[in-house]
Amino acid sequence: MIKFETKNAFLKEDVKDYQEQVNTMHDALMNKTGKGNDFLGWVDWCNNYDKEEFARMKEAASYIRENADVFLVCGIGGSYLGARAAIEMINGLYADKKPEIIFCGNTFSSTYTKQVLDYIKDKDVCLNVISKSGTTTETALAFRLFKQALEEKYGKDEAKKRITATTDGNKGTLYELAKKEGYDMYVIPDDIGGRFSVITPVGLLPIAVAGIDIDELMNGVSAAYNDFATPDLDKNPAYAYAVTRRILENQGKSAEMFVTYDLQTTMLAEWWKQLFGESEGKNGCGLLPTSATFSTDLHSLGQFVQDGKKVLFETLVLFENPTEDVVFPEDAENLDNMNYLAGKNLDWVNKMAMQGTLEAHVEEGGVPNLEITVKDMSAHSFGYLVYFFFRACAMTVYLIDQNPFDQPGVEVYKKNMFKLLGKN
């Protein structure tokens, strides 16, 4: 289902030399005995998730689709990136589907927040507030504003029906508030951290509201779970990718650029950045996760990749089959001199651009390129791909002996901000 290739990676070590270490880490992961083992619920979540809650979520999604022009998803980090990545990748950026999905609660920007508040004024709205901790300030602040806007518009009772809360199953400020208000509630499992939570109600409810088949998404997760049961580096592309990153780091690389050729996967890259950035960037370790969407960014970052400081390698995420295609038309006058492409499919042009760029970056630029090939941009492939990255991420961080599942560094800005905001 996923092909992983290193033929353009300039590797100076053999991936297979890591087999023994990978076997040990694989056991730690599967037996839940490694670092951060309290947060390994995602590993076999596809076998364990609550089917009753899953069915309830689908019903809630139908209610929201029938009753809302706009669906507000109020969350930040792992509580919004996965859903947004899935919805954009699978439905595209301009899907003419009701409801329109707007993400809030991920910024303090007064301009953005006020503009969303104005935009929803004359629209029917439902809202899903998502926070594992239940105390994240960006989310809590936006939630109060949008909750009040809904209460003003619909009255308290009707607003309650339009608000769902996804949070801890037993505790926390949001949990208490939602219980008291009587909102429809969904649980973020204790043993699944935010950046691994797109396969739980955190991601699945908004994804279902977008009209995407969440059974298919979970089938993709299960298929990946089964395919990655073996630690054999010849058979497990997630682990081969995990090891390859470490080899390139040993060769002096300090950044990894996630590259796609489809604009609707830009948010997938943002999701991936949180996954790897928060999992790996600690105690002075880790590769900087960065991203580019080509060919758009070839016209901005291309110069640096080709010719700048040799700090990075590229990880190409290629989708074999496009969701849509366009045949380039003939033009009788040919004033733009573009007739040489007449009759060609746009996807073919995109793939030729990819081929040409790959050769330029690898052969002339000496930039290592890894290739991850995915069949298409379906819900099934999304589920498969995120699980691929989960397993790769856990393995690659275990290989540098760090805990992939905490993020103590994120607290530092919060402490300073709270002091400035006068929070006690």
Ligand SMILES: O=P(O)(O)OC[C@H]1O[C@H](O)[C@H](O)[C@@H](O)[C@@H]1O
């Ligand atoms: O879901 P929440 O508890 O609101 O957290 C939202 C996000 O913010 C935190 O600061 C963490 O660094 C992220 O890992 C998390 O995904």
